[in-house]
Amino acid sequence: MTKIQVQTGGKLYVAGEYAVLEPGQSAIIKNIPIYMTAEVEPAPHIQLFSDMFNYSVGMQSDSNYALIQESIAVLADYMGKSLEELPPFSLSITGKMERDGIKFGIGSSGSVTVLVLKALAAFYELPLSADSLFKLASYTLIKRGDNGSMGDIACIAYDDLVFFTAFDRSRVRGWIEDKDLQTVLEKNWGYKIEVIKSGLPCDFLVGWTRQPSISKDMINLVKSSIDEIFLRATQASVLAIKSALEIGDKETIKIELEKVSDLLVGLNPAIYNETLLDLKAASQGLDVIAKSSGSGGGDCGIALSFDEDDSKILKKRWCQAGIDILYEEKW
Ligand code: PMV
Ligand code: MG
Numbered sequence: 131m132t133k134i135q136v137q138t139g140g141k142l143y144v145a146g147e148y149a150v151l152e153p154g155q156s157a158i159i160k161n162i163p164i165y166m167t168a169e170v171e172p173a174p175h176i177q178l179f180s181d182m183f184n185y186s187v188g189m190q191s192d193s194n195y196a197l198i199q200e201s202i203a204v205l206a207d208y209m210g211k212s213l214e215e216l217p218p219f220s221l222s223i224t225g226k227m228e229r230d231g232i233k234f235g236i237g238s239s240g241s242v243t244v245l246v247l248k249a250l251a252a253f254y255e256l257p258l259s260a261d262s263l264f265k266l267a268s269y270t271l272i273k274r275g276d277n278g279s280m281g282d283i284a285c286i287a288y289d290d291l292v293f294f295t296a297f298d299r300s301r302v303r304g305w306i307e308d309k310d311l312q313t314v315l316e317k318n319w320g321y322k323i324e325v326i327k328s329g330l331p332c333d334f335l336v337g338w339t340r341q342p343s344i345s346k347d348m349i350n351l352v353k354s355s356i357d358e359i360f361l362r363a364t365q366a367s368v369l370a371i372k373s374a375l376e377i378g379d380k381e382t383i384k385i386e387l388e389k390v391s392d393l394l395v396g397l398n399p400a401i402y403n404e405t406l407l408d409l410k411a412a413s414q415g416l417d418v419i420a421k422s423s424g425s426g427g428g429d430c431g432i433a434l435s436f437d438e439d440d441s442k443i444l445k446k447r448w449c450q451a452g453i454d455i456l457y458e459e460k461w
Contacts, residue, residue: 133171134252138245139163140227140236141285142336142432143424145371145390146294148356148397149364150279151349153298156368158326158375159285160432161292162236162336162457166225168249173220176202176213180223180242189213197239197274198223201246204270207311209256219253221246233342234456235429240282243267263287264323265315272303277349284323291328293372297321328461329378333435337420337448338456339405341428348425352398364393380436384419387434391421401426405453409433412447416440430456 139161146157179186183194192199198221206213223245227238244267251258258266264287268280284294297319305314367386374382391410394401402410406422409431413420417440420433431453435441445455 133169134249135167135169136245136249136252137165137167137225138241138248138286139165139289140234140238140241141282142236142430143281144291144432145387146281146364146368147424147426148349148352148394149361149368150281150294150296151353151356152361153296153320155361155365156293156295156322156372157279157281158368158371159281159292159294160334161285161289164225164227164234164236164457166223166227166238166241166245168245169222169224170219170249170253173218175218177220178202179221180226182223182226197243197270198246200274201243201267201270202250204266204273204311205247205250205254208266208315209254216254219250221249229454232340233429234338235343235424236456237282237286240267240271240278241286243270244283244286260288261323262315265319268302268319269306269311269314272299273306277346280321284321288323288325290325291375293322293324293326293368295322326372326375328375330375330380330383330434330461331378331436332380332461333433333438333441334459334461335433335435335441335444335455336423336457337409337431337433337453339403339409339428339430339453341403341405343403343425343428345425348400348427351400352425355397360393360397364390367393383434387419387421391419394422394426403427405451406431408451409448409453412444412451412453416444418444420444434461 144158149155150157227234267283281294367390370386410420417437418435423432
């Protein structure tokens with residue numbers, strides 16, 4: 131066994147955030163190619179290092195490393211082995227998704243879970259499809275009590291722009307409690323992941339507020355306001371956005387992204403904090419649609435710009451509002 135290296139990226143919600151917490155609801159999520167890297171090589175005993183913490187541990191309990199350790203335990207279980215039976219390794223994780231100690235908010239905890247599973251599978255020469263990776267990472271996170279939809283995991287496991295329809299996590303949590311891993315994995319969870327091929331020429335822009343927001347807290351704050359009207363309206367728009375992306379229907383995209391953005395404004399005022407309101411307002415008078423992404427309250431917002439000069443104006447306005455251009459891509 132030689133040294134292996136694998137990477138996983140980040141993600142940002144385009145549409146369907148909050149609604150996708152409900153089973154059967156869909157979201158569109160974009161992969162962000164800002165990568166974390168894992169290196170695994172044979173070692174006398176298990177040694178784990180992440181540049182997030184700057185110290186190494188083994189498998190003894192450590193709250194910072196708990197998610198990494200759980201991912202390792204799940205992979206061993208998947209291989210039908212105990213950790214002692216498997217050749218030991220050293221695992222080093224670098225590329226924290228942050229700047230000046232402030233996180234980007236592009237899904238680092240989801241990404242690290244997928245990264246560890248992918249890295250150890252490669253090290254033990256175990257082929258893992260994107261779908262198996264999705265199920266294993268979701269299993270790990272649900273087991274740990276994560277309250278997210280797993281849409282982030284779908285996007286990161288497929289490393290692409292995806293359309294994700296949510297499964298019933300409480301049902302899967304029940305299976306995890308009283309069935310073994312193989313049995314849980316063999317079951318039909320009822321989700322759908324589809325890669326979207328966008329046929330819409332535009333600039334995809336990511337603005338970073340530099341204000342960290344914790345999704346788990348935002349979900350707890352907002353979830354009681356999610357009602358049937360919000361769910362129905364969001365689902366209709368997400369479906370419209372998906373087909374409009376595929377056929378390159380710019381007007382529909384603009385109208386429907388504006389609608390999902392307005393629905394988020396109405397859901398809870400904490401989603402659009404002042405900087406995200408500025409991020410959105412910066413699109414005024416331009417051939418651009420901008421919105422908050424994910425749970426909001428800080429982190430990032432996105433924009434689709436249909437005119438190169440307008441992209442420049444938008445970026446200038448963002449800079450003036452203290453918003454960093456985290457990433458841009460031509461579609
Ligand atoms: O803020 P983010 O990028 O972690 O997105 C959260 C999206 C929610 O729908 C609010 C929660 C979830 O896990 O789906
Ligand atoms: Mg966030």
